[in-house]
Amino acid sequence: MSDHILTPLTALGKTTSTTDIIGGITLCENPNFAIASLAVRQGRGQDLQTLLTPVLDGELPGPGRAVLSESATAIWTGNGQWFLMAPLSEHPDYAAEIKDLVKDTASVTEQTDGWVIFDLTGDDLVPMLERLCNLNSKALAAGHATRCLIEHLGCLIICRESGRNFTILGPRSSASSLHHTLVTAAHSVA
Amino acid sequence: MRYSALKVLMEGLRGHTGWKPAWRDPAPQTDYDYVIVGGGGHGLATAHYLAKVYKKARIAVLEKGWIGSGNVGRNTTIIRSNYLLDGNEPLYEFSLKLWEGLEQDLNYNAMVSQRGILNLCHSDAQRDAYRRRGNAMILNGADAELLDETQVREMAPFLDFENARFPIKGGLLQRRGGTVRHDAVAWGYARSADSYGVDIIQNCEVTGFKIEKGAIKGVETSRGYIGAKKVGVAVAGNSSRVMAMAGLRLPIESHVLQAFVSEGLKPVIPGVITFGAGHFYVSQSDKGGLVFGGDIDGYNSYAQRGNLPVVEDVLEGGMALMPMIGRARLLRMWGGLMDMSMDGSPFIDHTPIDGLYFNGGWCYGGFKATPASGYVFAHLLATDTPHETATMLRLDRFRSGAMIDEKGAGAQPNLH
């Protein structure tokens, strides 16, 4: 995309990402993710897989799983559906890129701006997660990714390191409510 | 035996030795003119009016357990006639008028308490809908007032006006609405019906219908066969089960509605208040407990219990509306079986089988309707014509397309 004159805002309405440090917990908004959703066309699963293997250096993940590769992150989001994530700065028009790649094997939809993304790190995040979502938080291991409800919001949680490093995607329009929830929970357990 | 203050006084002095059973415990006779299936509020009220108003005799009420063990004994005791549609409002207003004379009619104090019901609104569209409804109520001869925020503050200063997620814009008030001691309704009707000779037969479960050439002949029960000229069924949450024994499928699903009561508290809440931006309605009983409820659990169920998510949803609503109740404690929660109909409105109609009549589909509107439901069902049983306030409550209305859908939710019971 050429250099247009409009300046973007993060989901929290700032020009730069927001970071909160509460006790041993660090909560950081991450605006630098491009997201494209992928939905396989009828009977084209194998073709799609073949086309994507180079990008993911591997298989598309199965239910409840994510592939965290160098070039891209792939998250299973539903039956025959995935989110592909890559650095926004390098992939300003990610959905188009992916569409060119997968052609008519899958429907591709731009989702970059559909979500607010928080990186959550700390020595022991389990107590905080227990206050937030109905998952067996202590059992979440690297590469696990699943939808969950956080304070009435449908979110997506990715485990990068068990107990210590998570990425939480929430609906962008509710970014500040989700942020408030995460901060409150952090304070409550910190 | 007539009840009165004097009687209570005299019995008090003589050690209460004179009190007689509120109703007899008769064995079933071989046949009756009228058999009412279901010893709940509606069934017992039907028997009462059938005997007292329509002067019929040889009437039996069959109850599989103990009378009043169904929804009449497990609800939030609210009475009101704040309905929108012509199919409903006349019936509920008729009911409210019957409530107003109930003590004298039954010689039993069911504590009909008209402390008002206030439906709060939180948006202009909601107020428009309430104005349409309030006007419909008045045009049907009921009472209604549309309050603005200031008037609501005066009535209920303890509501959250300062920090509310969904600010209170006003409310629709029906001053004649209120509460009634629910168990006493069943007992009062039972006692009165009994005094008119109605046989109330408990622990008598109907296990089948005897139907010959498309006409009802009687019912099979756990206490033997009982012949009947006419059979009226009023079994709420068990409607589908019972009518299936007559080979009928109904536009009804059974769902669980939970209700809750707090520990006893000194009076804090004037009348009934309902939240317009969440699932919560509350009143305070004469004993001091906050009695409240919300939405149904939302899935077909015959289990008289619900689950936690709904409890949390209801109490989130409660705290959002009146944050002063945070330190009050929830004492008991229970579930009732709602006969949820396809448009949220009831049926009082004859069935394709001669002599078999059906009363059901009350959703959670059943308790407030008890007197009218009994009255008009008795009218139908006695005269074979629908009562003027219940002409649209037909079983075939979905075939014609004449739904009575107050909420506009369509053919999905758990949305009504």
Place this chain on the structure above:
Amino acid sequence: MSQRNRLEGGLIERRRPLSFSFDGKSYTGYAGDTLASALLANDVRLMGRSFKYHRPRGVFSAGSEEPNALVELRSGARREPNSRATVTELYDGLKAESQNKFPSLRFDVLAINDALSSFLSAGFYYKTFMWPSAFWEKVYEPAIRRAAGLGRLSGEEDTDTYDKGFLHCDLLIIGAGPSGLAAALTAGRAGADVILADEDFLMGGRLLAEKDLLSVRQGSDWTADVIGELSNLPNVRLMTRTTVFGQYDHGIFGAVERVLDHVLEPQPHKPRQVLWRIHAKRALLTAGATERPIAFENNDRPGIMLAGAMRAYANRWAVTASKDVVIFTNNDDGHRTARDLSANGVNIAALVDCRTNAPTWKEFEVFSGGEIINSRGRLGLRSVKVRLQDGSVKEIACGALGLAGGWNPNVHLTCHKRGRPVWNKAISAFIPAPDGDPLLRVAGAAAGIFSTRGALKSGAEKAIDALEDLDISAHMPDLPEAEDAPINAAPFWYVKGGKGRAWLDLQNDVTVKDIKLAHQEGFKSVEHVKRYTTLGMATDQGKTANIGALAVLADLDGKAIPDVGTTIFRPPYTPVSIGAFAGRSRGKEFRPYRLTPSHKWAEEQGAIFVEAGNWLRAQWFPIEGETHWRQSVDREVLAVRKSGGVCDVTTLGKIDVQGADAAEFLNHIYSNGFAKLPVGKTRYGLMLREDGLAMDDGTAARLAEDHFVVTTTTANAVSVFRHMEFCRQCLWPGLDVQLISTTEAWAQFAVAGPNARKLLQKIVDPAYDISNEAFPYMACGEVTICGGLRARLFRISFSGELAYEIAVPTRYGDALIRRLMEAGREFDAIPYGTEALGVLRIEKGHAAGNELNGQSTAAMLGMGRMVSQKKDSIGRVLAGRPHLIREDDYRLVGLTPVSADSTILAGAHLMNIGEIASAANDQGWVTSTAYSPHIGSSIGLAFLKKGDQRHGDVIRIVNPLDDGDIEATVTGPHFIDPEGERLRV
């Protein structure tokens, strides 16, 4: 400081004295005390008044079954009514007030009820207060309501915070007594994921309250060792102050953890209580048992309590209710209490055992075959009257009486899924049905196993058993030697004879007489008796009362107790704060907010916001000098009609529909056709429900052969998407179509007004021709703006003016609105809010929420012709039902008042001129109204019977709610540009 009744020993920290006050008087206790133990230590026996007769009452138990010692804890907004002194952990500065008394606890005027008790028998109120009928609400009821109730709410907002959470485990163990600890040890060592929860602030259960249960070492030492080991196991979570209050379906348990109820005030940000939803693969109930009293005349005086509680007070809290104690028992356990007390230096004035063969002891006198038949002492027990085996009567002075009527297993949680306990003759008590529930096993006293040895053993065994289900092998741990004696309880529930009242339900004042009266009046079913007498309806849920009532009924019917029936328990096990259930969802956080991309900018403009579902939308944008909302809205409307305006319409639902069969799919869900819609075009679409009534309306833009963007109304975005997925997955699973919501991903603005195109041409990159010819009405396409930003442009109009909707990736929404306003300045373009949007659409006659309310047919909305009969679309068939196609049905019309200065209100009803206003004459109702600056008067949309044939008629608009009654002229619903020329310029 004087703690007259404090004994030696106990598990209290004498080095940490705590000061507290009760009814304004200051006392001292120790860390480890409960409010009840501390008051007893200070020789305070009178703690409350009963519900109905306002009888003086003292502490009755040492646990959560307490019916009597209820107090108002804390003050101000933190005041907490009905708090049980017996489970209130003492903290420094604790303030408590007695409740349900006036003017004082010692002198309560409503004690008059007690004198009048013979007229206030069970259910008396059903028989009177009926004349005159108007008097109930006015006179009788207010008096009753004032007298009733227990404690007082503060009436202020609860200032503490609450939190919620979710826990998952293999085995949840409920109760940390001997069996619970043994189970936890077994499961913990097996490596299972274990949660051990107890409502107490110490673990150990009865082990804390007893001496010499474990013969090897002191009970509490073994307890300490086990807890030590468990707390070092990473797979075991120990939760004290945590009540598992309910069992729900599929192994989900509700629990409340009282995190900071034992301090004066929680620290900032810290929740007072946490509500846990525990998902347990298996659970084990080891909640112990509750002792039951024996009823006799005046058995409710302060100082009369459960014997096991006395023992707990003596052993754990080093407290006795009095230095002179009598015990009344029907079993050996009562003897244990007497011996422990006397070993602690308490004088046992007598032990009365209803059994004729009671064991005897040298330390004190035992009256075998004796019964206590009455007591004295108005504000506190002074003496008891004993009928000896030989019939002679003896009065014995004492300050406290312990009642040992045997024990009831705490089966409560096994009943929450409607499980029914069964009668066990050996212990004459109800126990859980064996193997009643594979998800919830029961061990120890809760299962009716009363010996300590049995409890330990069954706890371990049941744990092994439960883990076997999960293929986790566990082994019997080494358990200490423990007492193994049966308690030899004789079924003896209440003392017969006597004219006075013998209490069964202490809190609700239900006596043996009341039960008999209910029975006499035909209330024979247990449920009838409970409801008629209010037995077991108090805050203790009849934990100590129900069984006694069953016994009375059994005698009246000449039946055995199990044949009379049982009463099952419902959640919660003990009452739970309402705040805990709400957790964080309070005040502004009740539900999450949804903010539009232009929210920040709108705030800067001083916009007024309004809730639309969870969205906050700008309602109008007041400018300098505007004092009334109407001024702002009229200005915004006129500006749009005259030149141009911009409105954030991001909240409309947007659904991306792709796939080879996308067009066929839309043909199914819309009642009008979409198959032939060319790429680059948008079409208005009407969705029906399967019942043939209108569900939603919106547009579908075809971006490619296999790609549509569907829009929905803001209100129905979620339900329409759900419906579309239903159609895709359940009805037409063979179609190649994929759906995903993009509502959040695109910031979308309506640019409306005669200058809309000129404005946009300044923003859309020159490469894209958006002239009327190149980009006509209903065109759509992808463009770039502001030098290369990807955007979507739709030429659709809600206002009736030349209008576009432009969408960019959400993060650019803020920048775009600023750019649009800047570019619009030369045309005096303005931002407009939802109010102006509403006025514009009413002027144009567009249906919205008030018309699409789920009760309208396509024909009512004037869209009857849109329903294609050529294809199978949702709702087509049932839309053809006779009542829905009747000629005299409602039709959407416009209304203008006959006298321009009168106002039409939405929700008013329509009547024919000359007919009286009544339901019978009702012709319809007003759905939406606005002041139209364009027309210069109030206008309205309405549903009117046969409305389409009555344009030009004058009709009455009645609004009895506000005494409104005006006349209006019926018109078509389009107040502006009915031919739609403005759209196409």
Place this chain on the structure above:
Amino acid sequence: MIINHPLLGPRDAQEFVYHGDASLIDRPDANAETALDDFHDYLYLRDNPAGSHKELWFHEQGLRSWLVVTRDTTTQEISLVELASDYAKRRGWDR
């Protein structure tokens, strides 16, 4: 309640939206002579059994799959959970 999702495993029922009897999958032929009666029975009449019940749940807060759940309406016991699309195809709705 817990619904054992065929792809995700056990999930709290709170994440789902209930829709009703799975017979709603068997949508009648709109062009049949008897279409009006067929659709009436299809949309409005229910067996509403006390016992085993096949019913539709939508995983709204999850992967947006429609499920057919076989549940006992008296005990709440769930004996079978399958994807509605599979169930529908098996019943011949594969157009």
